[in-house]
Amino acid sequence: MxxxxxxxxxxxxxxxxxxxxxxxxxxxxxxxxxxxxxxxxxxxxxxxxxxxxxxxxxxxxxxxxxxxxxxxxxxxxxxxxxxxxxxxxxxxxxxxxxxxxxxxxxxxxxxxxxxxxxxxxxxxxxxxxxxxxxxxxxxxxxxxxxxxxxxxxxxxxxxxxxxxxxxxxxxxxxxxxxxxxxxxxxxxxxxxxxxxxxxxxxxxxxxxxxLGKVRGNKMVDMQLSNKKLVKRAVKMIMEDTGVSEAKAKELLEAHGSVRKAVDSFRAVSS
Structure with a gap:
């Protein structure tokens, strides 16, 4: 058996x-x-x-x-x-x-x-x-x-x-x-x-x-399919860049993902 x-x-x-x-x-x-x-x-x-x-x-x-x-x-x-x-x-x-x-x-x-x-x-x-x-x-x-x-x-x-x-x-x-x-x-x-x-x-x-879909320990490419995930994404951007919540929201709206938002901010800041 x-x-x-x-x-x-x-x-x-x-x-x-x-x-x-x-x-x-x-x-x-x-x-x-x-x-x-x-x-x-x-x-x-x-x-x-x-x-x-x-x-x-x-x-x-x-x-x-x-x-x-x-x-x-x-x-x-x-x-x-x-x-x-x-x-x-x-x-x-x-x-x-x-x-x-x-x-x-x-x-x-x-x-x-x-x-x-x-x-x-x-x-x-x-x-x-x-x-x-x-x-x-x-x-x-x-x-x-x-x-x-x-x-x-x-x-x-x-x-x-x-x-x-x-x-x-x-x-x-x-x-x-x-x-x-x-x-x-x-x-x-x-x-x-x-x-x-x-x-x-x-x-x-x-x-x-x-495959590079995680940065640090964060889901930087996750789909922003609901308010909870948008809020999580904003927090991740704030943690990675040190910007305010308002600025993080602005970056997220402009770039559509945590990865792109953070990379764009760092490129401008460097």
Missing amino acids: IITEAPSKFTDLEKMSVQEILSNINKEDQTVPAAVSKAIPQIEELVEGVVARMQQGGRLFYIGAGTSGRLGILDASECPPTYGVPHGLVVGLIAGGDTAIRKAVEHAEDDEALAWKDLQAHNITAKDSVVGIAASGRTPYVLGGIRKASENGIFTGGISCNSNTELSAVADVGIELIVGPEFVTGSTRMKSGTAQKLALNMISTTVMIR
């Missing part, structure tokens, strides 16, 4: 009090960062490969089914507003298409040919990278996509939550986040999903930093 399908260490969950359920879930969740930490060497290898290709004009694709697919889409969708990169630089694909983001599409994850078709719709090339996400490490949609990508000279990675998975075997870089049995047996949206989310945070954040 694979680890993600192993019986929970807890029994008679329905007999637990609410406090006991919450506390036990929390105790299990505390083991997740340690599992992710053990995979840092593999995560590093993946990031290095992705960055090298993105510096040559490549893109990053995530492919997955169910929870894994939704996590990939979430990570991809947050890159443009956070780092000001174009939509389409990081792409999340889920078995069954956009409908599956909200509602499961029957048997979509069992189609080994579907992911490659989805990738081809984006005119994928050897400059790109594809990361398959599957807690079990054996989801046909993901395996088929990674196999075809590899056959076509595309750099690939796999994120799973079992040991020695088929996904790790077919990907260039296999990342295995071994979090153990779930609190509710087989419910991989729990610890496995949390581990995948942590790894994806690490991958996309590190990639964007290496």
Whole structure:
């Protein structure tokens, strides 16, 4: 039996009090960062490969089914507003298409040919990278996509939550986040999903930093899509330049981003 399908260490969950359920879930969740930490060497290898290709004009694709697919889409969708990169630089694909983001599409994850078709719709090339996400490490949609990508000279990675998975075997870089049995047996949206989310945070954040999308510790290229972010941007400009709030607002309105506002001020001041 694979680890993600192993019986929970807890029994008679329905007999637990609410406090006991919450506390036990929390105790299990505390083991997740340690599992992710053990995979840092593999995560590093993946990031290095992705960055090298993105510096040559490549893109990053995530492919997955169910929870894994939704996590990939979430990570991809947050890159443009956070780092000001174009939509389409990081792409999340889920078995069954956009409908599956909200509602499961029957048997979509069992189609080994579907992911490659989805990738081809984006005119994928050897400059790109594809990361398959599957807690079990054996989801046909993901395996088929990674196999075809590899056959076509595309750099690939796999994120799973079992040991020695088929996904790790077919990907260039296999990342295995071994979090153990779930609190509710087989419910991989729990610890496995949390581990995948942590790894994806690490991958996309590190990639964007290496691509120069962070200065110091600030999101200087973030999209100014609401009042909160505009206020944050004004504060960042004030901190980096020492100007007043009014001047910072003026610079931001004139240049449209923290990076451009700060660079313009420094150019004039030098």
